[in-house]
Amino acid sequence: MKKLKAFYDGFSDALRSPEPDAVPSSVTDGYAHRFAIYRNNVHRGLFDALGAAYPTVRKLVGDGFFDQLAKGFVQSETTRAGSLALYGVGFAEFLASHPVRDRLPYLSDIARLERARLEVSTSEDAKPLLAEELGGLEDQLEAMTLRAHPACQVVASEYPVFAIWNAQNPVDGNEVGKTSIVQRAETVLVTRPYMQVEMRVITHGQAAFFAALTRDGLSLGAACSHALEADANFDVMASFATFLTIGAFNARLNIPRGNGHDDA
Incomplete structure (x- = not known):
């Protein structure tokens, strides 16, 4: 041997x-x-x-x-x-x-974004949480905790990585041309809602909200408070609806005990 x-x-x-x-x-x-x-x-x-x-x-x-x-x-x-x-x-x-x-200086963050796209495209399948599945649970929402969908990642950068990536990958196969890019930090949410990888820039408050929920394990109520501390302009309802629409959450819910519902 x-x-x-x-x-x-x-x-x-x-x-x-x-x-x-x-x-x-x-x-x-x-x-x-x-x-x-x-x-x-x-x-x-x-x-x-x-x-x-x-x-x-x-x-x-x-x-x-x-x-x-x-x-x-x-x-x-x-x-x-x-x-x-x-x-x-x-x-x-x-x-x-x-x-x-x-x-x-932004090249390594572009690589992180492309890595996220690759891993999201090959991640395990799981049912995303839909808004209609929360019907009847309004009283439990504040104490509820959520998991990120397995085909979902967040990439935060000091550079406009989403804009740079888009400039190099134009829609409909058009040729890459000169594009005016605003120099700013961008946080990108990468998801695969319907078997196709999608990306979108999220705000500082949205990033704080999502991290508090899916990384730190905070309840929806606590995550909202955390996001508002990070961004006073954070729109709770609109942001939560956006995350649901793009399939960012796993359909498996953690519902507080003692409310007549079992954990899904």
Whole structure:
């Protein structure tokens, strides 16, 4: 077993090595060129998988520079999932510490947004909470707690990531043109209400409300109070209706005990 582990470790180290002529000790000189071909094919596959996962990042930096970023990312990995479908975990963090941040400080947040889109698109299916399912529970709403839908994520950024993403991905396949982008912080809610990924910018108050509910486990009443502290202009009813409409909540409810209803 030790010899087998040494073989795999050496093979893996040679694949990740920044030296183009790196060859595992288990490969004889006469087969070094075959390993080089295999290594190049593996790297090309990883580069392409990363580009498919982060197409907007690729558009922003160009194909050539993206391949350089991909090469650095591949060499930096210590672990890797066996499937390429969700390849690229940690790419946003890699970009955040890369010198490219000096020129494109928003690039890592664009990567976080694209990662959220990818994970939301492949998340488990679950029934979203609909407004009509709350009928008859009006007296319990204030004390009720809610869970985020599994196909729902929030990405907060100091930069206008939603506007930048939209500028690079115009609707109806139109060509990318010059777009005026207001420099401001944006928080984006990513959901998949009807088997299609959707994004929308939410306000500071809405972000505070959603986080208080789904991350901190506060009741609806407490979450509303928290949101109003964060944003005095927070519209409770309109915001709650928006979250319900876009399928941000899981249909499984936590209804307070002692009200004649069982937990759904």
